[in-house]
Amino acid sequence: MDERRQLGEFLKARRAGLRPEDIGLAQHGERRRVPGLRREELALLAGVSPSYYSRLEQGQSLNASPEVLDAIAGALGLDEAERRHLHNLASAPRRSREGRRPAPERVTPAVRRLVDVLAEVPVVVLGRRSDVLAWNRTGHALFAGHLDPDSPDHPARRPNMTRLVFSDAHTRDLYADWQAKAKDVVGNLRLAAGNHPDDPLLASLIGELTLKSPDFGAIWADHRVRACDVGVYEMRHPLVGTMRVTQQTLHTEQGQKVVVATTEPGSASEHALALLTRTVLSAEDNSAIDYETPTTR
Numbered sequence: 001m002d003e004r005r006q007l008g009e010f011l012k013a014r015r016a017g018l019r020p021e022d023i024g025l026a027q028h029g030e031r032r033r034v035p036g037l038r039r040e041e042l043a044l045l046a047g048v049s050p051s052y053y054s055r056l057e058q059g060q061s062l063n064a065s066p067e068v069l070d071a072i073a074g075a076l077g078l079d080e081a082e083r084r085h086l087h088n089l090a091s092a093p094r095r096s097r098e099g100r101r102p103a104p105e106r107v108t109p110a111v112r113r114l115v116d117v118l119a120e121v122p123v124v125v126l127g128r129r130s131d132v133l134a135w136n137r138t139g140h141a142l143f144a145g146h147l148d149p150d151s152p153d154h155p156a157r158r159p160n161m162t163r164l165v166f167s168d169a170h171t172r173d174l175y176a177d178w179q180a181k182a183k184d185v186v187g188n189l190r191l192a193a194g195n196h197p198d199d200p201l202l203a204s205l206i207g208e209l210t211l212k213s214p215d216f217g218a219i220w221a222d223h224r225v226r227a228c229d230v231g232v233y234e235m236r237h238p239l240v241g242t243m244r245v246t247q248q249t250l251h252t253e254q255g256q257k258v259v260v261a262t263t264e265p266g267s268a269s270e271h272a273l274a275l276l277t278r279t280v281l282s283a284e285d286n287s288a289i290d291y292e293t294p295t296t297r
Contacts (some may be wrong), residue, residue: 010089011076011086013223016037019037020041042072064090070083084194085191088197105127114258115139122139122141122143123258123259124161125258126161126259128195128255128256129160130189132151133152135152138280139259142235142237142276143171144164145239163205167212176242181233182216186220187226188227188228191225228249240273240276243268245273247261
């Protein structure tokens with residue numbers, strides 16, 4: 001990935017999203033040729049020279065100090081995740097290790113035990129590229145029961161959650177508000193791209209989805225960053241019907257994500273998830289479960 005270009009595009013996208021009236025700038029009926037703030041207006045807000053800010057947007061300045069980046073972030077109204085992403089993009093050319101292939105991702109024994117202990121709670125472990133590194137039986141049943149339950153154990157066959165959201169009909173139908181889920185997934189992938197600019201497999205995934213999925217390309221082009229550690233989604237499961245599920249993410253020391261799905265106590269969603277759990281845990285052979293037969297909703 002070209003981090004200099006990514007930095008410029010991120011700044012332009014966030015600048016275009018700011019209206020002059022948002023910062024108390026008088027318009028006096030003037031017609032503006034560009035959406036959002038002009039470069040010189042943003043530079044004035046950040047307390048830097050317009051020429052310096054222009055070079056930063058054009059990828060020609062690689063020595064922006066943390067203080068300058070924080071000032072620009074403040075002028076743009078960035079949240080904490082976007083601010084961190086800005087710093088990552090600005091420092092990427094200095095810390096890039098071009099040509100070094102990342103080590104394969106593996107789940108530690110401690111995380112594996114955690115997944116197994118939470119047998120009645122859907123759990124999925126995702127790598128930094130959103131590859132499924134592990135799941136328990138209920139996690140598999142909730143998120144991807146139509147796939148081989150053993151696939152995460154084989155690196156070449158591992159499902160990728162981002163790819164599933166944009167390319168898999170079952171996963172797409174699983175979310176009542178698919179657009180919201182898709183934006184959360186892409187926002188998290190943006191953070192990963194900023195954290196790991198030298199990961200060729202991550203760059204390849206982004207390139208593949210940009211070419212194959214117009215939906216992904218449109219959301220990716222917006223340069224939105226989301227640290228979505230807690231998300232609430234209405235999921236339409238083919239076995240037990242509609243559930244309102246909270247997906248919470250725990251972060252491991254290895255940079256992996258442990259996604260745990262829960263429901264509101266005493267709710268119809270809790271009963272539906274419990275039914276799914278009983279169905280899965282009592283089945284002698286998961287392949288006997290038909291995930292393609294929808295329930296009456």
